[in-house]
Every structure is written in structure tokens, then in C-alpha cells.
Amino acid sequence: MLRFQLVLTILIVLPNLLQAQMFDASALGPGGFSTVGRAVAYSLNDGFGNSMVILQSAYDENMRNQLGISHEQFVEIQTTTHALQQEAMSKVPQYFGRLQNLKPEDQEALQKEIQGELQAVRNRVEKKLTPEQMQKVRTTVFQAVGGLDSPLINLDALSALDLTEDQRKKADETFKSLEAERKAQLEDMLALTEDAIKSQREGKPPGAEFEQRRAEALKARALATGKKLSEQLRKHLTPEQLAKAEKLLAERPDFLPPLPRELRRESENKEYVPGADSWRPGQGAGDAYAEEKQRRRPFPQTERPTEVQSEPQGETENAVSGSDKETP
Numbered sequence: 355m356l357r358f359q360l361v362l363t364i365l366i367v368l369p370n371l372l373q374a375q376m377f378d379a380s381a382l383g384p385g386g387f388s389t390v391g392r393a394v395a396y397s398l399n400d401g402f403g404n405s406m407v408i409l410q411s412a413y414d415e416n417m418r419n420q421l422g423i424s425h426e427q428f429v430e431i432q433t434t435t436h437a438l439q440q441e442a443m444s445k446v447p448q449y450f451g452r453l454q455n456l457k458p459e460d461q462e463a464l465q466k467e468i469q470g471e472l473q474a475v476r477n478r479v480e481k482k483l484t485p486e487q488m489q490k491v492r493t494t495v496f497q498a499v500g501g502l503d504s505p506l507i508n509l510d511a512l513s514a515l516d517l518t519e520d521q522r523k524k525a526d527e528t529f530k531s532l533e534a535e536r537k538a539q540l541e542d543m544l545a546l547t548e549d550a551i552k553s554q555r556e557g558k559p560p561g562a563e564f565e566q567r568r569a570e571a572l573k574a575r576a577l578a579t580g581k582k583l584s585e586q587l588r589k590h591l592t593p594e595q596l597a598k599a600e601k602l603l604a605e606r607p608d609f610l611p612p613l614p615r616e617l618r619r620e621s622e623n624k625e626y627v628p629g630a631d632s633w634r635p636g637q638g639a640g641d642a643y644a645e646e647k648q649r650r651r652p653f654p655q656t657e658r659p660t661e662v663q664s665e666p667q668g669e670t671e672n673a674v675s676g677s678d679k680e681t682p
Contacts, residue, residue, distance in 0.1 A: 386453035387551055388544040389461045393468035395540050401510035403495040405476045408483065409435055416609040421483070421490050430482050438475060489514070497606045500617035502587060502599050505536070505580030512587065514602065515595045524590045532583055539576050546572065577616055 411417040411428065412435040418428060452464060480488065496514040499506040509526055517525065546568050588596060612618075 381450070381454065382551065383454045383456045384548070384552070385458060385461050386456050387547055388541075389453070389456060389465045390468060391544045391547070392540070393465045393472065396465075397469050397472040398506075399508045400473075401508065402472050402476055403498070403508075403511065404488070404491045405472075405479045407491050407494050407498070408479045409438075414609065416607065417494075420494060420607060421487050423483075423487070427482055431479070434478060434482070438478075493602060494607075494610075496599075497602055498610050500613045501603045502584045503580060504617055505576040505583070507580070507583065507587075515591065515598055517595075521590050525587055528583065528586045528590070531586075532579060535579055539572060539579065542575075543572055573614075 407417065407421070408431060411421060411423050412432045417423075423431070452460075456464065483491065492511055493514040495511045496507075499511060501507070502512075509522065509529055512525055513522070546565065550565060591599075
């Protein structure tokens with residue numbers, strides 16, 4: 355049912371961390387998930403999303419084209435990804451044991467250790483790209499989280515709008531002014547998850563309806579904070595930068611994971627129109643269904659890349675075996 359690949363997931367494909375099917379959360383001791391969650395959240399806020407995007411290019415030809423990755427860079431990134439997987443797997447047993455028997459007084463130290471692991475990955479990965487490509491990475495992160503209105507926006511992603519030093523300083527002050535509010539929401543989300551894990555560990559019914567209401571309330575708070583943050587950040591940007599932010603979202607690549615409905619542009623939230631949007635006899639459904647699945651294709655699950663290829667592949671060929679297959 356559930357499997358434990360915690361450290362591997364943290365180091366290679368972070369979006370999978372919050373998907374319960376990726377690891378047996380009930381195997382973690384009290385506070386284990388929260389310790390990992392804080393480390394991941396703080397690392398993402400410091401710009402680790404850049405490394406996620408770069409590592410994604412080892413699997414995804416669309417991402418390589420988006421960033422302008424050369425074949426030589428692809429080989430380096432693929433080799434590094436494979437090495438990180440090997441290193442992460444060797445650390446799984448020790449982290450698993452520590453998270454099973456984690457004492458409250460040891461949580462902060464382990465959290466900082468995991469953050470150090472993520473920073474080390476970032477240092478190894480980001481140097482593979484040129485400054486121009488790194489700006490494309492920040493642009494992709496900006497698009498992936500949903501732009502200025504997203505509660506996940508951070509200073510590094512905001513740099514996609516070519517901030518001046520004065521703007522960076524003012525934006526940093528804005529983020530710090532809402533830091534306590536955002537941290538409180540993170541802690542509430544982690545507490546919600548810990549409660550669900552405790553119920554699972556004790557074999558009790560999870561109380562899905564009640565937990566869903568709590569989750570929806572947290573989501574509403576996060577979106578409200580994101581709106582407040584957006585209003586303040588917009589005051590520091592020029593009309594040209596605001597126009598660029600809108601343009602980047604309008605050009606958001608289809609291969610990125612879909613945004614929550616609340617963050618989509620109006621044109622993406624088209625209401626169902628009876629008749630015009632209805633299935634009609636003889637119309638078929640295969641192609642439309644396949645296109646929608648491909649458009650909503652998530653980041654790939656953790657998998658080991660195939661052997662590094664020595665020659666460039668054609669535009670339509672897969673650089674990594676199975677990289678463009680839909681994950682069940």
C-alpha cells in the first residue's frame with residue numbers, strides 16, 4: 355500500500371514528498387513528518403525549487419527545451435541525478451531509524467541537517483547551468499507556483515521579474531513582515547498531517563470529513579495570505595514588471611503541473627457550457643482524454659535514469675527511457 359523512500363524523495367523529487375503513497379508515513383515517530391516538512395518548506399522558500407526544475411530536466415525533454423539544456427549539460431545533470439539517487443538510498447536506513455525514534459529535543463537538529471543535505475544538492479546542481487539558464491529556471495519556478503498571487507512565491511522566484519537591488523530589499527522586507535503568519539500556517543498544516551498519521555498508526559478511522567474541513571480552512575487562509583502578499587509586492591514593481599508577470603503566466607508551459615483553480619487565469623477556468631462542451635454521438639473520447647492527461651502530467655515519480663547516452667537524441671526521441679510515459 356505505502357512504501358518508505360523518504361530521503362530519496364526529499365533529495366530527488368520533492369513534489370512526491372506530500373503524496374502519501376510515496377512512503378509509509380505511519381512508520382514515522384511523532385514529529386517525524388513535521389521535521390521533514392519544515393526542512394523541505396524552508397529549503398523551498400530559500401530557492402531549492404530551482405534544483406527541482408534542473409533535476410527534472412534529467413527526465414523531461416520539455417524541461418530541457420524550456421531551459422535550453424545542451425546535450426553535454428544533459429549528460430552532466432543525468433549523471434549527477436544518478437549519483438544523488440545512489441547516495442540518498444545509502445542514507446535511507448539511518449534516517450528511517452532516527453525518524454522512527456525521534457525525540458522532541460532532537461527535531462530541530464535533524465531538520466537543519468536535512469536542510470543542509472538539500473543545500474548541498476543545490477550547490478552541486480545549479481553550477482551545471484549558465485547565469486542565463488538560471489534566470490530561465492527562476493522564470494519556470496515563477497510560472498510553476500502561479501506567479502505573484504501564489505502563497506508559495508518567494509524572493510528567488512520573484513527575481514524572474516528582473517528586480518533592482520532596491521526592489522529586492524523592499525520585497526525581502528515584505529516577505530519578512532508576513533513570515534510569522536506563513537510559518538503559523540505551515541505548522542497548522544503539519545499538525546493536521548501528524549493527526550492523520552497518528553490515526554493511521556493507531557488504526558483509528560481518519561475522520562475524513564472533519565480533516566477535509568480543516569484542510570479547506572487552511573487552504574483558504576493560505577490563499578488569503580497569498581493575496582495580502584501579492585498586494586504588497588505589487589507596490590514595489592513597475593508597470594512593465596507587472597505586465598511581464600502577466601505575460602509569464604499567459605505563457606505558462608502546459609507540461610507544468612496544473613495550478614489550483616483559485617490561481618488559474620480566468621481563461622483557464624472556463625465554465626462548462628451544455629451542448630458546446632457536451633459529448634456528441636460519434637465524437638469519441640480517446641484523443642481528448644489523452645491530451646488532458648498529458649497536459650496535467652505531474653512531475654515524474656522517483657526513478658533511476660538509464661545509462662548516460664553518448665550521442666544527442668532527436669527532438670522527438672526520449673532521452674531517458676520511459677521519461678514521457680504516464681505514471682499510473
